[in-house]
């Protein structure tokens with residue numbers, strides 16, 4: 480199978496008080512997160528892609544099909560898109576299955592063998608087989624959202640647009656749905672554009688991240704490059720992700736070691752297998768720095784690194800330090816006084832002590 484072509488999106492749109500001016504080439508597979516402050520244009524960009532806005536200037540190519548270019552314009556109902564919103568607006572008088580079928584009928588797909596197969600697949604992937612006869616008012620918020628995602632998938636989309644799909648849910652419900660989204664990412668080859676304000680969702684799901692500010696693209700790149708930027712202002716959630724492989728197990732102490740380009744880290748074993756590819760998230764608050772390797776220490780994860788950038792954090796007493804380890808980056812947060820006492824400066828070699836590591840997938 481050939482790799483799907485990239486998604487090309489160029490839009491110029493101007494409203495009083497806001498303009499969108501983007502020229503993006505995005506991966507044709509996996510999850511691309513759209514991240515940026517409120518009002519930066521994330522939803523507007525999704526709406527342009529869905530054809531719900533018609534910018535004066537635009538070009539949009541999805542998996543080799545041109546949906547907009549000059550005078551060419553594919554109307555929204557002809558674009559094979561699955562759109563998931565913050566809240567799934569389901570018809571109260573229809574059962575879950577009725578709602579799913581309604582979505583299919585609207586796109587003219589109901590009854591085709593391909594649609595039946597896709598519907599069954601969507602029901603299986605979202606784990607809603609036992610809910611099909613229920614009315615929406617008898618579902619939890621998380622279940623409703625899973626039905627909304629299944630409805631979007633059932634129409635055989637070439638592209639999924641998800642606009643903060645977990646924002647309306649509490650933390651427990653979010654945790655309940657994230658594994659399903661990870662599963663879609665793993666098992667389907669439909670590219671997803673995913674709007675979120677949550678660094679944790681980005682760290683878990685995204686392969687690529689677009690940072691938007693005032694309708695402009697600040698950065699578009701792999702998730703690891705983006706999350707280690709010091710100007711994201713993520714507070715306690717500031718941190719880096721690193722792609723790694725499980726290279727040792729210590730069953731006696733229930734630990735695993737992961738190796739990445741830049742070092743190795745020990746962490747709790749979530750049930751990993753040797754050779755498994757994982758993503759590791761290291762929060763800035765869990766990384767401290769030393770000029771010399773400490774002597775006897777209980778800290779196991781001690782890695783040589785180089786300081787590549789230094790910035791003041793949101794609080795004037797705190798500093799953020801971007802570190803390079805091989806081809807990977809970590810971020811450390813320490814007090815500005817500690818940074819001054821250590822004489823932290825760009826280019827300097829340091830020792831990074833990593834106190835805690837989370838395996839994401």
Ligand SMILES: Nc1ncnc2c1ncn2[C@@H]1O[C@H](COP(=O)(O)OP(=O)(O)OP(=O)(O)O)[C@@H](O)[C@H]1O
Nearest residue numbers: 494495496497515516517518519520521522523524
């Ligand atoms: N139809 C419209 N006409 C004029 N301005 C609009 C229209 N729709 C949105 N805007 C403005 O465009 C800007 C971008 O809005 P948009 O909803 O895309 O931002 P966002 O990044 O998705 O924000 P949030 O994170 O709060 O959802 C905002 O200033 C908004 O007020």
